[in-house]
Amino acid sequence: MQDASALTPDRIREIRQQKSTMRSRDLADSLGIAEAMVVAAEIGHGVTQIDATPDALMPLIPAMGEVMALTRNENAVIEKTGPVTGYTPDTATVQGQGFELRLTPRHWIHGFAVEEQKGKHLRRSIQVYDAAGDAVHKIYIGEDATDADWAGLVDSLRTEDQGRVLPLTPRHPVAPPHADPDQREALRAAWDRLGGRSTFQGMLQDLGMSRLAAYRAAGAPHARPLSTDCIGTLLDGLADRALPFTLLVGNPGCTEIHTGPAETIKPTGPWQNILDPAFNLHLRADRVAELWAVTKPGQHGPALSVEAFDAGGELIAQFFGLRGGGAENAAQWADLVDSLPAA
Known part of the structure; x- marks a missing residue:
């Protein structure tokens, strides 16, 4: 494993290019770093840092048409494909065709608009990470969205800071099950x-x-x-x-x-x-x-x-x-x- 303290964004990009078929999460695990660091290293190279606030982001997603919504934890991944039909700010809930998202906005810290070339296909996604750099939610944009739709989404959410070094905080340790x-x-x-x-x-x-x-x-x-x-x-x-x-x-x-x-x-x-x-x-x-x-x-x-x-x-x-x-x-x-x- 690499010394994580020596992994600059340029070095992470270099390693990723050498292991281009590896998923960003798997590469991060192999390097002993947060997944968000792997994504942030690509800012300016197909990745744009965006506002991750649900109230800013989620109202724009229905215009993208069919999407694939992905949420995971350490042991399970769920993926639902369909249009997002609405967002309710008061309850931080997202309505979709055959699915729903319940959000905890305080964990929506780092956001990225990502373009990746996968063979002949250009894959576009919105990726959100928490303060420790762990993935919270990813939205993969389908073929309904045009180039202009995607560009408008990214321009609306682009942040002033496009630095490739993220201010991450340590993960909170998980408390064991407790009861009196x-x-x-x-x-x-x-x-x-x-x-x-x-x-x-x-x-x-x-x-x-x-x-x-x-x-x-x-x-x-x-x-x-x-x-x-x-x-x-x-x-x-x-x-x-x-x-x-x-x-x-x-x-x-x-x-x-x-x-x-x-x-x-x-x-x-x-x-x-x-x-x-x-x-x-x-x-x-x-x-x-x-x-x-x-x-x-x-x-x-x-x-x-x-x-x-x-x-x-x-x-x-x-x-x-x-x-x-x-x-x-x-x-x-x-x-x-x-x-x-x-x-």
């Missing part, structure tokens, strides 16, 4: 009161618990541990039943939500993949350390989910029945979840 065993009964009582104005996240904050620790403490019937080997079974079950569902994959700055079915399931090595024309999921099944079936009271009845966590207690993905899918969808989803083997 003496709060178990208080947790269960608060859990049963959910469904009105109380939210699950608000309950966790009030009790000072993490999500995974709450599942461990509450136990059945609120949370049931599942075999970590059954992610493939879950995906196959969704496809075999042609059952529309809701999937959430995210990171601290962005959660991307799929609503609809999954058709093509193709495991490859440790990866469980959904490979549909407008929807891709890539999930590292070997990194699922805990898998839980969770039931939470809701305003429209109980919400049943399957939630995957890694060894550090970080959430990988959440699966739900289709929001607003009706009684039949809820029953089929419950039947599928009930069929999954216990841990």
Whole structure:
């Protein structure tokens, strides 16, 4: 591995040219640096630094037509293709055809408009990174957008500072799952009161618990541990039943939500993949350390989910029945979840 302190933007560009087929994230990992540093090294060479503020950026995306929205964490990647149809500033939510984004704007720090030559194809994207230089969200522009559309977008968002050295801050260490065993009964009582104005996240904050620790403490019937080997079974079950569902994959700055079915399931090595024309999921099944079936009271009845966590207690993905899918969808989803083997 290179000495990260000696990696100037010019040196990073030189290495990238030598390894032109390597993805920017993989190159960054191999060099021990943040991915945003790899992208910033190309400013002036197909990359323009832009305003990453969602209120500035997101209202311009619907005019680009069909896009591919990509969100990832360390263990899963979700990609949804379709037009963005709206942005709601008050809630920092993006509406798309068959998907939704929930944004946390304070993590939208570094933004780039990127042009990359991939064979005969010029690929254009908007890429956003957090204060540590980790990817928050990427939007790949489709063929609906003209050269003039792209140029107008970049000109509207271009920042005055086009320096190639980014002011990055260290990543915050991830706290392990935490809960006070003496709060178990208080947790269960608060859990049963959910469904009105109380939210699950608000309950966790009030009790000072993490999500995974709450599942461990509450136990059945609120949370049931599942075999970590059954992610493939879950995906196959969704496809075999042609059952529309809701999937959430995210990171601290962005959660991307799929609503609809999954058709093509193709495991490859440790990866469980959904490979549909407008929807891709890539999930590292070997990194699922805990898998839980969770039931939470809701305003429209109980919400049943399957939630995957890694060894550090970080959430990988959440699966739900289709929001607003009706009684039949809820029953089929419950039947599928009930069929999954216990841990």
